[in-house]
Amino acid sequence: LIPDTIDSGSQMPRKPANLQYGVDDTPPVTVVMLNALQYVAVLTGFLVFPLIMTREAHASTAVTESVLSWSMIVLAIGTILQALPKGPVGSGLLAPSVMTAVYVGPSLEAVRLGGLALMSGMTLFGGAAEALLSRSMHRLRFLLPPELAGVVILLVAIGNGMVGYRSLLTPGDATPGWRHWTVAATTMLVTLILNVWGKGVARTSCALLGMVAGYAVAIPLGLVGGGAWAGLSALPPLQLPRVDYFTWSFSAVLIVPFLIAALANTLKAAALLTAAERFADADWVRPDLQRIGKGVLADGITTALSGGLCVFGVNVSAASVGLTEASGVASRVVAYGIGGIFALLAFIPALLHLFTLMPAPVIGATFIFTSCAIIKGGIETIASRMLDARRTLVVGLALLSGLAAEAFPSFVLELPKTIQPLLGSSLVMGTMVGFVLNAVFRIGSRRRETLSINPSAIDMGGIQDFMEGRGGAWGARREAVTRATFAAHQMAETIADTCEPEGSIELTGSFDEFDLVVEARYKGALLALPERRPTPDEILHDEDGARRLAGFMLRHNADRASSVRRGDICVVRFQFQH
């Protein structure tokens, strides 16, 4: 064997140009704190879920206050756990936790059957199930190809945007009036202006400053309830959350709904972490399921902890992923800042209430803004792959199913409550449809195919169709297929011209998501792949100048190249990292 191989360089994550601070960067303290505050302002809107549960459980005001405080502590731990760069838990990404709608249905059922104790026990169970599911993430690589990850990212944006539009268009019982629209327009305008034309801290904190502006307009317009202000002044300045109401119970009847919620949470966390990972790495080509598995484990542990501390189930926040992309700050240091602020809010109830008073048009405008940035990521990820008929259907049907879940919520409400967490969320619904179709369409799809080439009449168009057809069937990246197609063309021509092949050249293409390989087998002289480019004089005057140039081009076009003789068969192989 003739070792004739080139190794590509190591692949370190590279910060995209639109990010001011990457995951590993440490921004100045002002940027960290303003950004952390920005996330906290967005995330506290979801405290409505535990409030619904305590109301349903007829909990006292004191218990409700404690549930909110413990929720803050859970979110603080979850956000920091998720950001841990080393160790078995955490993705190392800025992906804060939030109270999740996925657990609303099963938790309400649990509260009705056995109060907060049953909700807590079953949430603990759900979190443990998610943590267990996270251990299998890295084995599911074939189920989440990048184009499906793109659909999932797009669905994150759509789901998030719809939350925003619901806050804008149906903000409670009353029809939105001019005051509502004035606040929404102020929030949106300030955010957009700072995001597009702002610089430095103004740009990275545009959502926070937009919210502050919206809030400032909402107060004189009377959109922040007067009663709420009175309640605020009655709260103690500092308060330790209580533990005397902590109880847990378990019911076999609720195993299935909580298992489904755990599955939905797993899918959602995986999808959101994929999006976060993509936004943080300019060279992203596919989800790193090892890392995402560690992130989902952090999410499961946090949910289990929320059950342990008798609060509501949590998940990675979709709005936060959009905020990272829009603000240009992906530093995990911000996660530590968020954790600090959450922890502080747990002991200062008045401050926490100030956040929960956020008017609906402010929330709506902010969510719509954060969705825009995610949409771009989804479209780019889908477009990076070549799609054949099967993959086109996976992308199309998954996307449409997700949209259907948003467009026809009444249909989902008529289905059994057990499966509502799966079908009620556009993200979970679309991801599930994509998973299933992708698995089904793998049937009969070969990962290795061969084309016979007649060296005396090379059909260049046929080689092109073969390479592009296989690339589409495999969902390979367009750029890798283009390079592989060049290799196939140039190799066939050079072997035919200079290697005196006897019989046909067997061209094989194979793909395993990490590598696209093009290989030619033929009988004849071995094709040389020189390391050094011939000089212009050698190319022009040496008998084998053009052939050596071809070999040089072939070698350097691929990430790994080899040309070996096995018995009387020559095997020329080019590998393209994918």
Add this chain to the structure above:
Amino acid sequence: MEIAIEQCDDVAIAEPHGRIDNIGVRSFRNLMENLVQSGKTRILIDLQYVTYVNSAAIREMLLTSRNLVQRQGGLALCSLSPEVQRLFDMVGLGAVLTMCKTRDEGVAVLH
């Protein structure tokens, strides 16, 4: 492979369409030889419609360039697609073959 020919002042502009492979390179070679023999000393090759260039085509471009330089003229390439540009970058013959972004830039360089 089809090659369109245009004249812009004293620059002959050749615009090949498709692949310059082992078959296409014959037409390309003939055209270059004809242009040089007819006295053209400045040739611009617009590669915007070219999807593939093999080593033989690059050799022809080098040969033509050298011939034209000896006649006090020159050869330039313009409007390379990203894929073809990547090939030329990989080959590293930028010092010998002039590459321009646009046709106007190519004509200006040859003047």
